[in-house]
Amino acid sequence: MGKQGVLLVVSAPSGCGKDTLLAEAFRQEPRLTRSVSATTRAPREGEVNGRDYIFMTERDFKLLIELNGLVEYTNYVGSFYGTPKAELGNLLAAKDGVVLKIETEGAARVKAMFPESVSVFIMPPSEAELERRLRSRGTDTEEKIKQRLAVAKSEMALAENYDRVVVNDDLDTAVNEFLAIFREYSS
Numbered sequence: 356m357g358k359q360g361v362l363l364v365v366s367a368p369s370g371c372g373k374d375t376l377l378a379e380a381f382r383q384e385p386r387l388t389r390s391v392s393a394t395t396r397a398p399r400e401g402e403v404n405g406r407d408y409i410f411m412t413e414r415d416f417k418l419l420i421e422l423n424g425l426v427e428y429t430n431y432v433g434s435f436y437g438t439p440k441a442e443l444g445n446l447l448a449a450k451d452g453v454v455l456k457i458e459t460e461g462a463a464r465v466k467a468m469f470p471e472s473v474s475v476f477i478m479p480p481s482e483a484e485l486e487r488r489l490r491s492r493g494t495d496t497e498e499k500i501k502q503r504l505a506v507a508k509s510e511m512a513l514a515e516n517y518d519r520v521v522v523n524d525d526l527d528t529a530v531n532e533f534l535a536i537f538r539e540y541s542s
């Protein structure tokens with residue numbers, strides 16, 4: 356078998372700024388890439404099919420499950436999300452580091468399947484800041500915001516199960532910490 360990249364399993368409550376943090380990490384470290392998940396949720400403004408997610412109908416997603424095409428999948432706040440198997444295998448063979456951005460249950464399943472992977476939890480600086488960020492996005496209904504907040508709080512309680520925790524208070528500091536973790540495992 357050829358070399359395999361480091362698998363970084365990253366979870367963060369939605370709204371804690373992980374997308375910005377990871378986008379900056381990818382910009383600074385070309386050896387790092389991410390696996391694009393499939394989802395049945397509607398695209399947010401600015402999201403591009405194939406780049407941010409593979410957006411699918413529920414029917415197609417269920418077909419993918421039946422074809423055993425996903426490493427893992429979950430239903431999160433009413434939508435399906437899953438990691439395509441083929442894509443992950445190809446990326447691990449080709450790149451030094453592959454990031455999976457997935458929620459906590461999926462992360463636990465991936466960690467069990469790939470014990471050599473490194474799990475990283477991105478923590479918001481505080482619950483109040485998390486709520487502010489979730490609201491400022493302005494894309495979700497009040498009900499969805501409440502659901503996401505409740506899920507986020509229960510997710511934050513699971514941070515201790517991860518190999519590493521990065522607090523996303525100052526962006527540059529958080530990016531540096533994240534890249535240091537990757538470099539530690541990839542060298």
Ligand code: 5GP
Nearest residue numbers: 369392428429431436437438456457458461
């Ligand atoms: P969002 O709707 O905010 O983009 O994502 C909601 C949650 O689903 C986030 O915690 C995100 O990390 C998670 N998620 C995205 N893709 C996957 C996936 O392939 N598998 C699992 N288990 N969770 C995912």
